[in-house]
Amino acid sequence: EYANIRCKDCKKSYRVSSFLDNEKACKCGSSNFEFKINHSGVHRLEIIPYLPLSGNYMVLMSGLSSWGRESFKRVLNVLKQQRRGVVKTVTPIVKYKENGRTITKRVPLDSEFADSYEDELRRRFGKGVRIERLEFHRTKPTIINDKHTCTNLALAYVKHAEDIVERHGEAIFEDKIKDLNNLKIYDEIIYSVNLEKPEFIDSSDLEDWRKDKINKTLEELGLIDKFGHLDRGLKKDLKEREKIKTKIFADIAPSLILWDISKYYLCTSQDRRKRYGSPFPYIRGDIDRQQRKVFQNPHTQVVNLLREKEKEHILSVPDMDLLLHKKFKFEGKIKNLNIKLNYAAVGPAIVFTNSNYSIKEVSYAFKVGEKSIKREINNMKSIRKPNTKRSRDFIDLVKNKS
Template sequence: EEFATLECTSCQRKYKGHEISLLKFKNCQCGGSLQLHVNTEGVYRLEIIPFLPLSGDYMVKLSELSPQSRQAFRSMVRILKQEKRGIVKTVSLVIKVMEDGRWVRKRVTIDAHDEANYEKEIRSQYGSNARIEMMQFHRKKPSIINDKQVQTALSLGYVKYAETQIFQFLPALLEQSLQDLGKVKEYQESLEVAERKANKYDDGDDQDGLKKFFLKKELKERDIMDKEGNLNETIQQDLKNKELIEKNLFQEIPRIYILWDLLRYYLTTSYDRRNKHSGPFPYLRPGLDSNQIKAFQDFKKDVVEIMQEHLFEKIEFIPGMGKVLFSKFSVEKKMKGLHLQMGSALGAAIVAIEGNLTVEETAELFSITPKAVQKEKETLETLQKPASSKARQFMAMMKK
C-alpha cells in the first residue's frame, strides 16, 4: 500500500494498493501500460518484517531481546495503548412503561448518538407514556493502535529492529565517548566471570555475596580495583556514562522510529484515507484527541543526531511534535468538504509552519520538491487567514 505504486506510462497517473480494483485488464483507465515504482513519499519500514511475531512466536522473540530492549518494549506498548478520553458508546436506561394498566420498570441498553434525544427514542419504542428514571453512560477508551496483538507485534518489530541497528554502531560510539573503553570491557568480562563462578559454587545461601567476592577478586587481579576495594575513578565515570548512553539509545531509538513513522503517516494522509485503509499500521485510530497526542513527546535531540550520523536516517528533531500533529487535525476539520488534496506536500508545509523548519528541510524529509511545499504553505496561510477579499469570500462560501 505505501511501499510501491503503479504508474501509467501514458498519463503518469499513480495507483496505490487500494486503487488496483479500479484497473481493468491490467492497464490504466486511459489504456496505457503500468509500471511498478517504489513510492518515495510513502510511509513504510520493511526492515521490521523479519522481527514481527507473524507465526505467533511472541514469547520466543521477546526472550531474544536484551534486558534494555525488553524495557523499551514495555514502553512502546504503553505508547500504542495511549487511550482516548472516554467516548460514550452505549447508554443503559431504567425506564417505566405502562403495561396492562400498571407501571413496570425495565432496563434497556441503546446505542449512543451525538445530540440524541433518548426520551423521544424510548417513547417511539415503548409508547408515549414511557419515562426515563435513570441513565448510565458506558464509555469506550480506544487506543492509538486499537488491537492488543498489533500493539505487541509492532512494538516487538520496532524494538528488535532498533536493537540490531544500535549494536552496529554502539562499539564505535562508546570508543568515541569513553575515556578507557578497554578497561570497561575488562570490567564487563570480570562481571561475567564472577557470575559463572558464583553459579558454580552456589549453595543456595548467598549467591549475591559470592558474586561480589569473585568480582572483587577478578578486578584486583586485573588492576582495576585497589587493595581497599575502590574502583579507579576513570572506570567509575566510564561505567556511568556507558549505562547512560545505552539506556538513552535502547529507550529512545525505537520510540523515535515508530513515532516518526506515525507522525509522517498522520501528516501525509487524510482522515478518510486512514479511516478506510489500514496502511502500515493496522487498527490505527484515524484521529487522536489531546490526551493521545501527548504520546508524541519531543525526541531527544542528541539521540536524533546520533541516528543521523551513524544510521543516516532521514529523521529530524521537530520541536513541539504534538503541536504539529494537533495543527494537522485542525486543518483537516477546516478542509472538510473543500475537496483539497492531502498529501506529503501538505504535511511538509505544516511541519515548516509549526515545527520551525525551512521549506527546504521539510521537502528533504518528505522526499518532495521545495516548490510543492511552498505552494501548500501558501494555501495553508490563506486557509488560516485569508489575505484578499476574494479569498475571504471563497472561505465564507465554502463554510455555508
C-alpha cells in the same frame, strides 16, 4: 505507500491492488509498466523481517536485550495511548411504582440514549420514575486499536532498533565513555566468573564464592580497593553506559515509530485515512488531545544520533502534538471544498511554518521538493471557508457540476 505501478505510455499510476484488478493492463491499452517508488511515502521496510508470523512473538521477545525489553514497553505505551472516554452505555438505577409497590431497578441503555436517558426512562416507567444513580460506561480506544498489531509493530521496531545499535553501539560508547577498555575488562570478569561452578562449592555458597572471586580479581587489576569500592572512573563509566542504554538505545524505537505515525497523519488526507489501508493496521483516522500527548517529547538526542549515524530522514520537532492539531483543524476547514492538495507536501509545509527548521532540512526529512512545499504554503494561506451566502452558493454550484 511504498510504490505505485505506472504506465510508461500515458503515465497513469495504479496501486498494486488496482493493477491486479485490471488484469495487468492499462486503460490506454498499454502493457508497458514501470515500478515507481514513492520516496515521500510512509514506509519502513527494515521492520518487515521482524514482524512476527504465526504467533512466534514470544520467540522474538525472548531474544530482546534488557534495554530492548524496556523499549518494547515504551513503544506499546505509545500505541496504546487512550483517547478520552467515549460513552458506550449508560445504566441508571431507578425507582418507580408498580401496582402500589416501589421497585428499584438497573436499566442498561445504549449510547444513543446517553443524552436523552430521562426521556427514555419516562417513556418506559412513566413520569413518576426517579433516578437514584447513574453509571456511565466508557470506551477508551487507542491509537492503534488492536492489541496484536500493537505487539507486532512494537517488536518489529525494537528489533530494528537493536540492529541500529549493533552497527553503531561501539562508536556511541567510545564517544560517551572515558575508559571503554576498563569497562570491557570488568564485563569479562563478571561474565567468566558467573559461568564457573566448582564441584567443591555447595550450591548454597556458590553466589558468595563468585562474589569473593570477582572482588579479588578486580582488586588485583586495581579496579576495586580493599574496602570493596569500585574505581571512581569505572563507576562513572558504568553509570554512563546504563544511561546510554536507558536514555538513548531504549528510545530509538519509540522515536522512529512516533516520527512515522506523525508523518502519516501530517502527509495524508482525512479521506485517505478513512478509505484506504495504511502502514499501521487498525490506526485511527484522527487522534484527540489526550492521545497527542505522546508526541510532546521530541527525543532530540536520539533523533540527532539517528540523523548522524544512520542518515535517517527524521526531525526532532518540538510541540509535534500541536502541529498535528493544526493539521486536523486544517482538514476540518477544507472539508467539502473539493480542493486538490499535494498532501505529501502539506505536512512539510505545516512543519516548516511552525518550526525553526530551514526549508532545506524539512525537504530532506520528508523527501519532498522545496518547490512543492512552498506551493502548498501558498495554497494553505489562500484557503478559507466561504462566509457569505453567495460564496457558499458558488461552491455548491461547482460541486454539483463536478
